[in-house]
Amino acid sequence: MKVFHNHLAIEPVLRFFEFGSEPFTRLVGEFRRRIFEEVAGSQAGLIFTYVWAFDVPADEAELDHYAAPFRDRGGRILYLELSASQEVRLKRNKGELRLAEKPSKRDLDWSRRNLLELDAKYRLNSNGEFDGRAEYLRIDNTELPAAAVAERAIQHFGLG
Template sequence: MSAAANSNGPTLLCIIGPPAVGKMTVGYEISRLTGMKVFHNHVAIEPVLRFFEFGTEPYARLVGEFRRRVLEEVAASDLPGLVFTFVQAFDVPADAAELESYVAPFRTRGGRVLFLELSASQEVRLRRNEGELRLAEKPSKRDLDWSRQNLLELDARFQLNSHSEFEGRPDYLRIDNTELSAAEVAKLTIDHFDLG
């Protein structure tokens, strides 16, 4: 069955890419055009940060469990699908395993699992890092000095975009959205995966 074919369960579209590349903004545009709900990564992160610092064991457990439970419930529901955003370090095998644990309920129920990878220049991402929607949805990013430094440090430490290892897969689309609007990326994605 091709990635565009109908399936028995809901569709999960995972939008991956480095911080401030536009995952959430594109996700909301896809939602507007398709009716799919958006579960961006900070929906789980922000509540937990009220209690535990980023990177601590309780933080990781709670964020991971919250994500898994929401994804399990959506996979078992009558919803048409979900857009899920995730920052994946491609040079950290645990990140791939974590993402696979999130998509597993959709695979188990015969749903479609699709991947949209976004890439953009660091200069553009630094500008987007201060965007109004980003700051509204992600309170932890409102300390702009810290957020900028965090973006630069993550870029320096990790491989946050793939190379060519996923080329040709029917369930995978990579778009450089440096010069593209969220609406343009959403349209390309919807057409590519037949999400209309």
């Protein structure tokens, strides 16, 4: 499956509009929706990454909207929630691969402040509210390498 990480839509729009502004939000949302519609129509699989504020109902509604083209075509929608300690996430936030894909995160002081502010403002973990659902898996990847996380997800969802 192809990976559509959240910043593939964010970064190009940031060149023209401030994060969170009305044009920014509209364009990022429309870009994602169009990509998802085309991918769903092609019968290809897709992995989408998203920072979900679980205490903001609009976030869940947005994710449902993005899933609709796949669901409408009989696709399987799976949710993998990754959590890690704030200390580890702050360290990862400065990682070379992350910064290569996310130019807006290269101002490390701003990026650190942003991560801490988002943690303080929103509930960014489900706290187990979806546990037990077949289409959902929560993994604490504080100590796990990406390959181990992927293997757990493949096994749990029967993707092998």
